[in-house]
Amino acid sequence: MNDLHISQRHMRLAETVSRQLVNALTRRKLQPVFSEFYITHLAGLTPLIAVLDTAKLGDHNPYTSQDLLHQLSTDLGGLPVYLSNHSGIRYVILLSPLPKLPRKVDLPLDIPRGELAVGVRFSGQPVLLEWETLLHLAVLGATGSGKSIFLQSLVLQAVRDEMKILLSDIDQTTFGMLEGHPNLAAPIASTPQEALGLIEQAIAECDRRAELFRQVPERPQKLGEYNALMVKQGKEPLPRVLVVLDEASSVLTALGGAKGAMGQALATLGWRGRKFGIHFVFAAQEFTKDILGPVRDQVGLALCFRVGNAQMAERMGCKGAARIPESRPGLAISNRHGPIQTFFVEQSALGVRQSLLPTLTDLEQTLFTRALAEGGRLSRARVIEWGSVTEWQARKFLEAWALRGWVSKDAKSDNAFMTTEKIHDLLTNHPTAPTASNPLQPSPTGLEPKN
Ligand SMILES: Nc1ncnc2c1ncn2[C@@H]1O[C@H](COP(=O)(O)OP(=O)(O)OP(=O)(O)O)[C@@H](O)[C@H]1O
Numbered sequence: 308m309n310d311l312h313i314s315q316r317h318m319r320l321a322e323t324v325s326r327q328l329v330n331a332l333t334r335r336k337l338q339p340v341f342s343e344f345y346i347t348h349l350a351g352l353t354p355l356i357a358v359l360d361t362a363k364l365g366d367h368n369p370y371t372s373q374d375l376l377h378q379l380s381t382d383l384g385g386l387p388v389y390l391s392n393h394s395g396i397r398y399v400i401l402l403s404p405l406p407k408l409p410r411k412v413d414l415p416l417d418i419p420r421g422e423l424a425v426g427v428r429f430s431g432q433p434v435l436l437e438w439e440t441l442l443h444l445a446v447l448g449a450t451g452s453g454k455s456i457f458l459q460s461l462v463l464q465a466v467r468d469e470m471k472i473l474l475s476d477i478d479q480t481t482f483g484m485l486e487g488h489p490n491l492a493a494p495i496a497s498t499p500q501e502a503l504g505l506i507e508q509a510i511a512e513c514d515r516r517a518e519l520f521r522q523v524p525e526r527p528q529k530l531g532e533y534n535a536l537m538v539k540q541g542k543e544p545l546p547r548v549l550v551v552l553d554e555a556s557s558v559l560t561a562l563g564g565a566k567g568a569m570g571q572a573l574a575t576l577g578w579r580g581r582k583f584g585i586h587f588v589f590a591a592q593e594f595t596k597d598i599l600g601p602v603r604d605q606v607g608l609a610l611c612f613r614v615g616n617a618q619m620a621e622r623m624g625c626k627g628a629a630r631i632p633e634s635r636p637g638l639a640i641s642n643r644h645g646p647i648q649t650f651f652v653e654q655s656a657l658g659v660r661q662s663l664l665p666t667l668t669d670l671e672q673t674l675f676t677r678a679l680a681e682g683g684r685l686s687r688a689r690v691i692e693w694g695s696v697t698e699w700q701a702r703k704f705l706e707a708w709a710l711r712g713w714v715s716k717d718a719k720s721d722n723a724f725m726t727t728e729k730i731h732d733l734l735t736n737h738p739t740a741p742t743a744s745n746p747l748q749p750s751p752t753g754l755e756p757k758n
């Protein structure tokens with residue numbers, strides 16, 4: 308025990324919990340080889356930390372499964388049990404009730420690129436996830452619990468990150484304002500058949516990307532690797548793709564459930580999409596075992612807003628979501644991060660082009676403005692001189708911008724890039740608007756719209 312001020316009650320509770328934890332592991336034929344127990348203060352909480360001596364364990368997996376964490380929590384009378392496996396394996400057991408999360412937090416503007424901000428934790432820290440590791444998302448919640456606002460926050464971020472987007476919105480209440488947006492790779496689906504069409508389009512895009520990957524001798528295994536290689540060769544990178552299905556259960560049910568066409572297509576996209584940077588999110592008021600089954604393993608993040616059915620939340624690894632009160636829309640339990648207050652976006656934000664633009668840092672603003680004024684060329688030397696950065700930083704910046712399609716390799720010089728139309732548009736604030744006759748803007752690198 309450390310020398311922080313810990314109440315007598317917490318001390319006694321910690322002792323009891325430590326004993327119970329040892330018994331709980333033993334009962335499951337797991338080894339209770341704890342090297343240390345300690346209480347600490349962490350982000351306003353008082354958790355007991357139980358450190359396993361990993362050197363004495365065989366296979367680590369049984370000690371870190373979500374199932375085990377749930378069972379331990381049950382054995383400990385419902386105290387929340389989390390896993391911290393940054394170094395070794397530690398169980399983090401909360402000894403005090405959870406403090407309150409804020410009721411409403413606006414989506415911040417300064418989210419790092421390539422990352423997804425989900426919401427805030429008790430500590431006030433945002434939950435930031437990388438698309439690459441996130442795979443796909445499942446979102447569950449009763450009516451009015453905050454699903455659609457959450458999906459809007461995802462789409463807003465995806466647009467800012469210059470991803471391509473496919474949307475299904477059967478009720479036509481969630482994404483109407485995005486109709487015709489240049490990042491959409493197809494019109495918004497409003498029937499189950501159209502939703503199936505979107506998934507098929509995304510699978511076709513996997514095929515197309517598989518072929519592109521095959522043509523690269525280095526055999527990239529992830530979109531990030533492929534894009535890095537393309538940029539080196541002065542070619543255009545492929546954008547990530549986000550497929551969003553609101554009201555997914557009704558779509559699935561209408562098309563024959565998990566074994567029907569939609570269930571099968573989703574399962575296929577689930578395992579194929581990960582390599583090619585194609586991610587999907589499905590949201591619904593309920594998920595039966597049957598529906599969740601085929602895609603469960605492909606879901607990196609499950610998020611349950613308020614639900615009526617405790618079992619349904621538990622099945623998704625989001626125990627406790629049934630206890631969220633009706634008065635707390637936007638509050639959710641995540642399978643990976645516990646309780647999160649998800650970010651709020653104004654409905655109208657999606658309609659405002661300004662809020663959908665990627666934000667340029669001051670440095671970028673300065674560099675690109677100057678580059679454009681001087682003919683558009685941006686050599687490494689210019690970045691170093693104009694931006695007062697090191698050679699290494701300049702190289703990293705240029706690589707990152709090339710990945711975003713903001714600069715492309717200057718054919719005439721090895722270390723120089725040219726700013727692209729995109730940057731011109733961003734700076735002059737006139738993003739290419741979709742025309743009425745051609746709302747889809749087919750691009751050679753993006754998704755081809757399906758006819
Ligand atoms: N993150 C949030 N923070 C604060 N309030 C929120 C948040 N999300 C939703 N709300 C409030 O809850 C209301 C309902 O949210 P939303 O439309 O997202 O629910 P839903 O789960 O999609 O419901 P349905 O299943 O009926 O479509 C919103 O209009 C808003 O007032």
Ligand SMILES: [Mg+2]
Pocket residue numbers: 454455456481553
């Ligand atoms: Mg909704």
